[in-house]
Amino acid sequence: MAASATLLSFISMCIVLAAVPQCLGRRGKYKYEPNWPSIDSRPLPSWYDEAKFGIFMHWGVFSVPSFGSEWFWWHWQGKPLAPYVEFMKKNYRPGFTYPDFAPMFTAEFYDPKTFAEIIDASGAKYVVLTSKHHEGFTNWPSKYSWNWNSMDVCPKRDLVGDLATAIRNYTKDVHFGLYHSLFEWFNPLYLQDKKGGFSTQTYTLDICLPELHEIIENYKPDVLWSDGDWEALPEYWNSTEFLAWLYNDSPVKDTVVTNDRWGQGTSCKHGGFYSCNDRYNPGTLQKHKWENAMTIDKKSWGFRRDAQLEDYLTTDELVAILAETVSCGGNLLMNIGPTHDGRIVPIFEERLRQMGDWLKVNGDAIYASKPWRAQNDTKTKGVWYTSKMEGAVLSVFAIVLDWPITNQILLGAPKATNQTQITMLGYSNQLQWKQAPSGTGIVVTMPTLNPAQLPCQWAWVLKMQTV
Numbered sequence: 001m002a003a004s005a006t007l008l009s010f011i012s013m014c015i016v017l018a019a020v021p022q023c024l025g026r027r028g029k030y031k032y033e034p035n036w037p038s039i040d041s042r043p044l045p046s047w048y049d050e051a052k053f054g055i056f057m058h059w060g061v062f063s064v065p066s067f068g069s070e071w072f073w074w075h076w077q078g079k080p081l082a083p084y085v086e087f088m089k090k091n092y093r094p095g096f097t098y099p100d101f102a103p104m105f106t107a108e109f110y111d112p113k114t115f116a117e118i119i120d121a122s123g124a125k126y127v128v129l130t131s132k133h134h135e136g137f138t139n140w141p142s143k144y145s146w147n148w149n150s151m152d153v154c155p156k157r158d159l160v161g162d163l164a165t166a167i168r169n170y171t172k173d174v175h176f177g178l179y180h181s182l183f184e185w186f187n188p189l190y191l192q193d194k195k196g197g198f199s200t201q202t203y204t205l206d207i208c209l210p211e212l213h214e215i216i217e218n219y220k221p222d223v224l225w226s227d228g229d230w231e232a233l234p235e236y237w238n239s240t241e242f243l244a245w246l247y248n249d250s251p252v253k254d255t256v257v258t259n260d261r262w263g264q265g266t267s268c269k270h271g272g273f274y275s276c277n278d279r280y281n282p283g284t285l286q287k288h289k290w291e292n293a294m295t296i297d298k299k300s301w302g303f304r305r306d307a308q309l310e311d312y313l314t315t316d317e318l319v320a321i322l323a324e325t326v327s328c329g330g331n332l333l334m335n336i337g338p339t340h341d342g343r344i345v346p347i348f349e350e351r352l353r354q355m356g357d358w359l360k361v362n363g364d365a366i367y368a369s370k371p372w373r374a375q376n377d378t379k380t381k382g383v384w385y386t387s388k389m390e391g392a393v394l395s396v397f398a399i400v401l402d403w404p405i406t407n408q409i410l411l412g413a414p415k416a417t418n419q420t421q422i423t424m425l426g427y428s429n430q431l432q433w434k435q436a437p438s439g440t441g442i443v444v445t446m447p448t449l450n451p452a453q454l455p456c457q458w459a460w461v462l463k464m465q466t467v
């Protein structure tokens, strides 16, 4: 009974639709429907996988106290932790509130052209800026965040728009992207919805969705990096409806990529690429495109004045993480935090420029590469593989993190033929190699170079053809 009733209503719906040609046209044009199977069926725009490396920037009112982490407000007043409470007691007058930090978000040294130039020099192919973090302060003049945005208060500037313009003006192939937090710790409308077990959607409909539409329409980001989703289900956020609009109808429908943080249960499962948990780096090949979003300052996404030198990953460590991530099919999104006065501090700048120096020599092994049949070597630790078709020839790249003490490196994964040719990126001569004595793999002799002749300082790439 039920089945035939459903069939009948389906047939009558078809008759109605057939009578309205625009209606059919619409159905044809709108490829994606507001459900996960349809949203998840969208192929990821190819620029993203080819890019491999991006820069993340966490910037907001939390950059003013720049103490502890970007979760400052929460750790001070949400679920208080002693160091934050004491920091406030010791350094600020009684009655000082978090919004009192906003007038000190001055950004007087903010030169978007300099930001663009540093990002470009890092070799990154995309940048993702926090448009709004969990504190709710919008880094653009939002109509929906009255008096709690970067135009009404300080720095009286459209931080997002100025960076978008500079990235597009001063870089050749860096894609502009935006991070956006769905929830806001202390937004009264959100707290009211939360109190009612998310049975109402006042905050979603009056704040969150209008803001998302605003940033997409005004700044046309190629990355929308969603976060702050975890307290509520995707139905509360209207995530599939929003994503259907983003993919069907928005000004970036053909180029935009998003991650997987769209409500409880979506992480590592739905959306675009998978960001799973922070600093996700599985070390093995993954079926679905993924991203390792991580921080140069091991303890914070926002800039913090209390960081010690040892808290910053070294360039050697960063190159190793890039190699491991890309070998396993991921992209690396490396985070820095600008200061309240608009600077990228020299330690971050140096790390980024050194990544760029490494990529200038070794980019062939990274950009537009594909995972190979082996991700790391089977015999020698610290060797990560990538590959690329160049014409009809498959090149395999072995990224060697540590120069072997004997100058000989045993690679267990490649199978040599008598056609095999091996070079080092940034060095012009062929390298000597022989079959490994054990029978599987090869032994490559590293070139004899003095320090001035080394093509780069951190990891060396062997390019192998016909293995």
Ligand SMILES: *[C@@H]1O[C@H](CO)[C@@H](O)[C@H](O)[C@H]1NC(C)=O
Pocket: 112, 113, 162, 165, 166, 169
């Ligand atoms: C970007 O380029 C446009 C057009 O050339 C120019 O008007 C604008 O001032 C530039 N913006 C920045 C931030 O340099």
Ligand SMILES: *[C@@H]1O[C@H](CO)[C@@H](O)[C@H](O)[C@H]1NC(C)=O
Pocket: 205, 209, 235, 238, 241, 242
């Ligand atoms: C939100 O989703 C509901 C269905 O879950 C839908 O009826 C409503 O139109 C959606 N609203 C927006 C603004 O997307």
Ligand SMILES: *[C@@H]1O[C@H](CO)[C@@H](O)[C@H](O)[C@H]1NC(C)=O
Pocket: 282, 283, 284, 376, 377, 378, 379, 380, 381, 382
């Ligand atoms: C290769 O990587 C896997 C996964 O990270 C690890 O378990 C294994 O020990 C590595 N192999 C070598 C030789 O280091």
Ligand SMILES: *[C@@H]1O[C@H](CO)[C@@H](O)[C@H](O)[C@H]1NC(C)=O
Pocket: 417, 418, 419
């Ligand atoms: C090696 O090269 C010779 C000729 O140069 C060829 O006859 C032989 O089949 C090749 N062997 C392999 C294993 O490719």
